[in-house]
Amino acid sequence: xxxxxxxxxxxxxxxxxxxxxxxxxxxxxxxxxxxxxxxxxxxxxxxxxxxxxxxxxxxxxxxxxxxxxxxxxxxxxxxxxxxxxxxxx
Numbered sequence: 001x002x003x004x005x006x007x008x009x010x011x012x013x014x015x016x017x018x019x020x021x022x023x024x025x026x027x028x029x030x031x032x033x034x035x036x037x038x039x040x041x042x043x044x045x046x047x048x049x050x051x052x053x054x055x056x057x058x059x060x061x062x063x064x065x066x067x068x069x070x071x072x073x074x075x076x077x078x079x080x081x082x083x084x085x086x087x088x089x
Contacts, residue, residue: 036077040070 023038043066047059054062 034074036070036074039073040066043069 020035020039022042023033023035026038027033027035044063047054047062047066051059
């Protein structure tokens with residue numbers, strides 16, 4: 001399942017040492033932010049920056065899979081009951 005690794009890490013309030021770190025930092029600072037959507041935006045931004053190197057077809061495929069991953073992660077976190085960021089950790 002796409003996004004399962006991120007779901008497992010985020011549900012344990014840990015990280016996969018990727019763009020999820022930035023999304024978790026932003027979530028801690030701005031509680032209203034959605035981690036799945038933030039990760040998707042970060043990933044699409046990186047893909048667009050790599051447009052010159054990788055070409056349009058690769059970037060379109062990457063954006064498609066990013067949308068699928070973000071959607072799957074959002075659903076997984078929703079049915080789990082959300083994501084709480086513990087300030088004491």
